[in-house]
Amino acid sequence: MAELKIDTNDANEIIDISNRINAAIPASFSNGICHLFCTHTTAAITVTEKMDPDVKHDIIAKLDKMIPAKEPYYLHSGGNSAAHIKTILVGSSLSIPIKNGNLELGPWQGVCLCEFDGPRSRKVKVVCQKLEE
Template sequence: MLKTINLRTKSHTDFIDITGLINQAISESKVDSGICIVYVPHTTAGVFINENADPDVVYDVKNHLEKLVPWMNNYKHMEGNAAAHIKSILTGNSINIIIENGRLLLGTWQGVFFAEFDGPRNRKVYIKILRG
């Protein structure tokens, strides 16, 4: 089963917890055990797993990525969003997660985040659910 999630990001850098949306897609698929592939088809966005219990973690990740890859630097890319491309490479654009008992097999504090680095924009996330 393939499901598309449409998102509208609100700011230049925006992290959206999509764990619930993915679990909803798994529930609709009726797959009890398998693999969930989450893929972001954008070169200035990404997807990652990290703590979703404390919002300070997301704040710290955003701030550290900005220090690591500042928006304005001596980049050659003409569109002015080279930093967004680099951050996308760092986070990656796909993850695979085990499905067990009809839910993502995540750690207690883990969630799945969509990462926007060149917003605000309309974005897509593809979810492919494979029965195992």
């Protein structure tokens, strides 16, 4: 198992970590499954468009509109209830096929860490499982 450390720079940010995950896949792997788990309650992990930065902006803008930072009915004293809600909606884990030693993603896809309460230092666990050929 590998662990990636990702330092975020903004309160809300989407960072492509695909290359870092590919680098964490053991050299002995040909085909299998890569399981990813984000170990935080205010950051998430997803697959999305990696080429156009406007897509990342649009995702954050829509989530902010759907889930405002402050609501009178939020009870959590940490002031980051919106970040917790966004994380639940986006998710904390992924499983992606490995083919020829790399993540088998579409040409426009990237695995992205979604920061909702930054800037912070985040961790993503990477577990690779071989499949019989």
